[in-house]
Amino acid sequence: xxxxxxxxxxxxxxxxxxxxxxxxxxxxxxxxxxxxxxxxxxxxxxxxxxxxxxxxxxxxxxxxxxxxxxxxxxxxxxxxxxxxxxxxxxxxxxxxxxxxxxxxxxxxxxxxxxxxxxxxxxxxxxxxxxxxxxxxxxxxxxxxxxxxxxxxxxxxxxxxxxxxxxxxxxxxxxxxxxxxxxxxxxxxxxxxxxxxxxxxxxxxxxxxxxxxxxxxxxxxxxxxxxxxxxxxxxxxxxxxxxxxxxxxxxxxxxxxxxxxxxxxxxxxxxxxxxxxxxxxxxxxxxxxxxxxxxxxxxxxxxxxxxxxxxxxxxxxxxxxxxxxxxxxxxxxxxxxxxxxxxxxxxxxxxxxxxxxxxxxxxxxxxxxxxxxxxxxxxxxxxxxxxxxxxxxxxxxxxxxxxxxxxxxxxxxxxxxxxxxxxxxxxxxxxxxxxxxxxxxxxxxxxxxxxxxxxxxxxxxxxxxxxxxxxxxxxxxxxxxxxxxxxxxxxxxxxxxxxxxxxxxxxxxxxxxxxxxxxxxxxxxxxxxxxx
Amino acid sequence: xxxxxxxxxxxxxxxxxxxxxxxxxxxxxxxxxxxxxxxxxxxxxxxxxxxxxxxxxxxxxxxxxxxxxxxxxxxxxxxxxxxxxxxxxxxxxxxxxxxxxxxxxxxxxxxxxxxxxxxxxxxxxxxxxxxxxxxxxxxxxxxxxxxxxxxxxxxxxxxxxxxxxxxxxxxxxxxxxxxxxxxxxxxxxxxxxxxxxxxxxxxxxxxxxxxxxxxxxxxxxxxxxxxxxx
Numbered sequence: 001x002x003x004x005x006x007x008x009x010x011x012x013x014x015x016x017x018x019x020x021x022x023x024x025x026x027x028x029x030x031x032x033x034x035x036x037x038x039x040x041x042x043x044x045x046x047x048x049x050x051x052x053x054x055x056x057x058x059x060x061x062x063x064x065x066x067x068x069x070x071x072x073x074x075x076x077x078x079x080x081x082x083x084x085x086x087x088x089x090x091x092x093x094x095x096x097x098x099x100x101x102x103x104x105x106x107x108x109x110x111x112x113x114x115x116x117x118x119x120x121x122x123x124x125x126x127x128x129x130x131x132x133x134x135x136x137x138x139x140x141x142x143x144x145x146x147x148x149x150x151x152x153x154x155x156x157x158x159x160x161x162x163x164x165x166x167x168x169x170x171x172x173x174x175x176x177x178x179x180x181x182x183x184x185x186x187x188x189x190x191x192x193x194x195x196x197x198x199x200x201x202x203x204x205x206x207x208x209x210x211x212x213x214x215x216x217x218x219x220x221x222x223x224x225x226x227x228x229x230x231x232x233x234x235x236x237x238x239x240x241x242x243x244x245x246x247x248x249x250x251x252x253x254x255x256x257x258x259x260x261x262x263x264x265x266x267x268x269x270x271x272x273x274x275x276x277x278x279x280x281x282x283x284x285x286x287x288x289x290x291x292x293x294x295x296x297x298x299x300x301x302x303x304x305x306x307x308x309x310x311x312x313x314x315x316x317x318x319x320x321x322x323x324x325x326x327x328x329x330x331x332x333x334x335x336x337x338x339x340x341x342x343x344x345x346x347x348x349x350x351x352x353x354x355x356x357x358x359x360x361x362x363x364x365x366x367x368x369x370x371x372x373x374x375x376x377x378x379x380x381x382x383x384x385x386x387x388x389x390x391x392x393x394x395x396x397x398x399x400x401x402x403x404x405x406x407x408x409x410x411x412x413x414x415x416x417x418x419x420x421x422x423x424x425x426x427x428x429x430x431x432x433x434x435x436x437x438x439x440x441x442x443x444x445x446x447x448x449x450x451x452x453x454x455x456x457x458x459x460x461x462x463x464x465x466x467x468x469x470x471x472x473x474x475x476x477x478x479x480x481x482x483x484x485x486x487x488x489x490x491x492x493x494x495x496x497x498x499x500x501x502x503x504x505x506x507x508x509x510x511x512x513x514x515x516x517x518x519x520x521x522x523x524x525x526x527x528x529x530x531x
Numbered sequence: 532x533x534x535x536x537x538x539x540x541x542x543x544x545x546x547x548x549x550x551x552x553x554x555x556x557x558x559x560x561x562x563x564x565x566x567x568x569x570x571x572x573x574x575x576x577x578x579x580x581x582x583x584x585x586x587x588x589x590x591x592x593x594x595x596x597x598x599x600x601x602x603x604x605x606x607x608x609x610x611x612x613x614x615x616x617x618x619x620x621x622x623x624x625x626x627x628x629x630x631x632x633x634x635x636x637x638x639x640x641x642x643x644x645x646x647x648x649x650x651x652x653x654x655x656x657x658x659x660x661x662x663x664x665x666x667x668x669x670x671x672x673x674x675x676x677x678x679x680x681x682x683x684x685x686x687x688x689x690x691x692x693x694x695x696x697x698x699x700x701x702x703x704x705x706x707x708x709x710x711x712x713x714x715x716x717x718x719x720x721x722x723x724x725x726x727x728x729x730x731x732x733x734x735x736x737x738x739x740x741x742x743x744x745x746x747x748x749x750x751x752x753x754x755x756x757x758x759x760x761x
Contacts (some may be wrong), residue, residue, distance in 0.1 A: 430611045433579060439600025444630035452616040 014442070019351020022344050023370035029410055030370075030377040033385020034249055040242040040388050047243065053219060054227040055247060061137060061212075061223065062205035065144035066198040072145065073152035073197070074190065076297045079290035080153070081160035082278045091298060092157070095150035098301070100464060100518050101511070102471025103147070103210035104488045108495065108507045109304025110134070110143055112311060119303065139215035140223075144208060148201040150301060155200070159193035160186070168278055178286065181278075199259040206251055207378045210473040214492065224248045225380045232478055238388060245381040256376040305511075311501075312508025319505045326490035327509060330470055333405045333486060334517060337469035338462050340409035344371065345416040345461060349424045350450070357428070371417040374410045382407055383475035400479035404486065408469035416461035420454060427453035459525015463518035470514045487513070533576070533681060533713060535739070538585030540568070540575050546583075547571060549739035551732065555590075555680070558707060558714040559742050560724030563734035564759040569717040570609075572739055573685050576715070577606045589681065600629070604681035605674045612670040612687055613658040619645065619669050620654035626676035644672040648702065664695045668702070675706050682707055684716040700727050721749050721760060735759070 047055075080092065098106065113119050114132045121131030132138060163185055171181050212223040222230070224244055231241035348371045355364035386403055387396050396403075427450065435441065435449050451458070473488040480489060487510050494503040533553040540547040547568040553559050561569045574580045576587055578599035587594045594602050613622045623641045624633050633641070645651060648668040658666050667688055674682060684703065688696045704727040707714045715732075718724050724731050730742035735755035752760055 431614060433599075433608060434611055434614070436579070437577065437599045437606050438625045439598075439629040440625060441600075441629070448617070448625075448631060449614060452614075455616075 015347075015350040016354050017351075018347045019349075019354075019367050022347040023351070023367045026344070026370045026373065026410060026413070029382060029386075029406070030373045033382045033389065034245070034377075036385040036388045037242040037245045037249075037381065040239055047247070050219060050222075051224075051227065051240075051244060051247070054222045054224045054244070055251070057137075057216075057221060058206060058223040058225075058251065061140045061144070061216075061221075062202045064137075064141045065148060065205040066202040068141060068145045069148040069152045069201050070156070070194055070198045072149055072297075073156050074194070075293050076149070077153045077156035077160055078186070079293045080157055083287075083290050083294070085294075091294070092154070094298075094301065095154050097515075098147045098150050100467035100471070100514060101147075101305075102473070102488055102514050103143075103208075104214060104473050104491050104495075105308060105471065105507045105511045105514075106146060106304060107143055107211060107214045108491070108503060109308045110139075110146060112307035112504075113304050114139070114142060119307070135215055136218070136221040137216075140211055140221060143211045143215055144201075144205045146300070146304065147211075148204060149297070151204075152197050152201060153297070155197040156190070156193055159189045163189055172278075178283070196259070196262045199255065199262055203252065203255045203259055203375070206255055207248075207380075209378075209380055209477075210488075213473070213477070214495065224251065225378060228380050228384060229477060232384070232387070238391075241384055242388065245378075245384045248378050248381050249376075252376045252378055308504065308507050308511055311504035312506075312511075315501050315505030316508055319509065320502060322485070323487070323490055323494075323502070323506045323509070326485045326487045327513065329401065329484065330487040330510075331513065333401050333408070334466045334470040334513075336402070337405040337408040337412070338466040338521070340405060341412045341416050341465035341469075342458060342462050344409060344413055345420045346450075346454075346458075348413075348417060349421045352421065353424050353428050356425075357432075368417065368421065372414045375414050377410075379407050379411055379472075379474040380478070382410070383478045386475075387478055396479045397481040397484060400476060400481075400484045401486075403479055404472070404476045405469065407475045408472050409465065411472075412461075412465035412468045415464050419457040419461045419464075423454050423457040424450070456525045459522050462525070463521035466517035466521055467514045470517055471510060532590060533715075534586075534588040535576070536586040536588060538575070538587065539583045540571055540580060541583040542571065542580075545571075546737055547734070547739060548737060550585075551739060551741040553713060553715065553730075553732075553742060555713055556711055557730060557742070558704065558728045559716070560728035560731040560745060561715060561717045561734055561739075562719070562721065562724050562731050562748075562756070565719060567734045568737075568739070569719075569734050570685050572734060573606065573683050573715065573717055577604060577683055578602050602681075603679050604683055605677045605679045606683040607670050607674065607685065607687035609686050609689060613666055615658050617657075618654065619650065619656050619658065619661070622658065622669055623673045623676060626673045640676060641672075644676045645669070647675060648672045663691055664699065667691065667699050671699075671702060671706060675710070678710055680710075680712055682712045682714050684714070686717050686719075696723070697726065703727065725749060 080088065111118060111134060114134045115121065116131050116134070118131075118134075124131055132142075134142070167185055168181070171185060176184065207225065208223070209225040209229070212221070212226040213229065216222060216226060224247055228241050228244045228248065231237045231244060348367055352364040352367045355361075355367065383403070386407075390396055390399055390403075431449055431453065435445055440448055471488055472486075473492060476486050476489055480486070485493065487506065491503055491506045491510060494500075494506055532555050535549040535551050538549040540549075545568065549572060561572065563569050571580065575582055578594070578597060582595065585595075589603050599606075614625075617625075620638070620641050621631060623644055624631055624637065626644075627633055627637050627640065642651075642654060645654060648671050650665060650668050650672065653661065653665070658669065661669065670687065682703075688699045691699065700723060703714065703716075706712070714728070716723075716728060724745050728745055731745040731748050732742050733740045733748065733753070733756055748756065749760075
């Protein structure tokens with residue numbers, strides 16, 4: 001350890017301590033609440049037939065959602081990879097949008113298209129067909145494909161663009177047609193990329209609560225997360241909820257271990273802005289096929305959003321007061337959650353980088369892992385644990401909003417960390433010596449060096465955290481009562497009461513607030529950010 | 532006087548030994564092939580690398596365990612000598628207070644230092660809006676204002692063209708003279724060493740030799756230097 005830089009052993013303690021404190025808090029949140037759950041689940045192994053049905057449905061819908069998303073994404077990604085057209089970059093940006101789209105808004109949009117009275121059903125009726133059955137398995141899978149088809153497309157497109165352009169040139173020089181190129185270049189890439197993409201989506205769909213809440217339900221279409229909620233809300237059977245929470249945790253942990261073994265790809269990567277020059281795809285029929293695929297995918301993604309805007313706009317100004325009150329509450333939760341998330345991300349990243357620099361790679365890895373652990377934890381499980389912990393002490397409804405902000409912050413943290421940590425590593429590599437040589441450290445270092453250098457990733461991360469929290473319909477459902485509804489919750493109630501016009505207006509408001517928050521933070525990070 | 536007392540630096544398989552003295556006010560080049568450890572030696576003197584053994588002393592005071600900012604020296608690196616998000620004035624102002632809470636009088640001194648290096652009126656610019664030579668001058672203005680008795684240069688002007696670099700080295704010599712500062716300057720260009728440094732430390736084959744007169748060294752180079760000069 002003789003070569004350890006002197007500067008890193010001195011004065012670094014506060015940053016490391018803050019990071020370790022946050023890591024401890026997160027471990028407590030993600031696993032401590034699980035401990036509370038385990039303690040409460042009095043009769044282990046006593047899953048009833050309905051519970052097993054929930055497990056089966058959860059696995060079935062997640063499998064189908066992953067298969068359909070990836071299966072449909074492959075041709076769309078291929079079309080995007082080999083065609084350049086006006087609006088291509090715009091369309092690829094749009095593929096990132098569902099990530100920050102409030103689930104319940106998307107569900108409402110999908111209902112307007114695929115519901116009994118929706119556009120698609122009307123079109124089917126024209127040719128004498130029955131409407132789609134949107135509630136139940138069909139609807140859950142359609143909604144999950146809506147959310148994850150873009151994600152899968154981005155992941156697979158990355159794989160396509162990672163094939164070196166020289167290989168396509170070589171294939172052209174050897175006179176290979178589309179079939180040979182597929183066999184020699186594209187299939188090997190897909191074999192690497194597709195399993196990871198499918199697993200990521202499988203994991204996302206395992207923990208999906210809001211979709212199952214709105215489109216599922218009933219004995220035939222209840223997920224484990226929904227069953228947890230129902231055990232709480234309808235039966236107030238804490239031990240059954242706890243047992244189900246353990247089951248859900250086991251499912252997630254299993255899927256995460258699988259994903260680790262397959263090396264899940266990262267969805268936040270950039271560099272998707274250039275199509276690959278190809279010589280085997282000039283046939284007219286291939287062009288037509290690609291055009292049709294891209295158009296269909298765009299239609300599938302854009303129509304529900306267009307319906308939200310079209311249906312919601314007329315009602316926006318006339319929304320009832322409780323909706324506006326809920327919107328204000330949601331804004332507060334979202335901003336609080338953003339502040340927490342950014343604070344956590346900064347503390348963890350600073351501690352991880354300091355520990356790395358001091359040669360403590362293992363400790364740095366643990367600190368980083370504590371921020372990413374939320375990927376395995378289900379918000380409902382964490383919520384269940386927190387409920388069990390606070391229930392004997394204080395009325396959980398009074399804590400609904402702070403708890404929601406905290407859990408949302410933890411859920412957005414993996415993505416925030418993924419944006420902030422590499423940028424901090426780079427900034428330290430470039431400027432740590434200069435700062436040390438001038439004695440810029442502590443709070444002054446944070447203010448004069450670290451924060452300005454991290455402006456862009458912090459803005460982006462804050463945008464994600466705010467939008468995700470704004471649209472979240474999860475843990476709040478366990479805690480809140482009538483008086484403390486957030487906007488997504490209020491929207492859910494309006495839907496439940498079949499006040500569809502008000503619901504459409506509220507959905508548009510929620511959509512605008514989520515996208516607006518993301519835009520404002522992301523933009524704020526870019527303006528004046530000198531490189 | 533700067534003393535490197537039985538200093539040994541170890542980095543993996545690489546080792547460098549130095550046992551030498553540099554007189555106060557001297558201008559000394561550190562010359563040697565790439566990979567010989569010139570930058571490592573400077574980094575150790577500046578406090579970024581902890582030596583395996585031995586001591587670094589300035590005017591009899593042991594610096595070996597002081598953090599970089601508390602050592603009586605300024606250092607300019609090969610790159611990243613300015614914070615790109617801070618204005619020219621704020622970059623220079625860091626010399627006076629590391630938290631940049633400067634008084635009106637302080638800002639006047641910042642302006643004077645910038646005028647001294649020929650950058651009057653460029654206070655509000657960001658480094659990216661300056662040429663490479665101007666960026667070097669901003670860094671020198673900060674060195675001037677910090678007024679530390681020892682100045683370490685780790686080839687900060689390597690990216691500049693020959694004429695521009697010669698001008699910068701002249702400015703460095705002037706600033707060092709005015710402040711009475713001791714200059715230690717890494718270089719792999721014998722001509723740069725000759726231009727402003729009367730003495731040269733040769734770093735080669737795991738050793739940093741005691742400073743020898745530059746002219747004599749280059750006229751009759753020892754084998755290690757001859758191989759490098761070709």
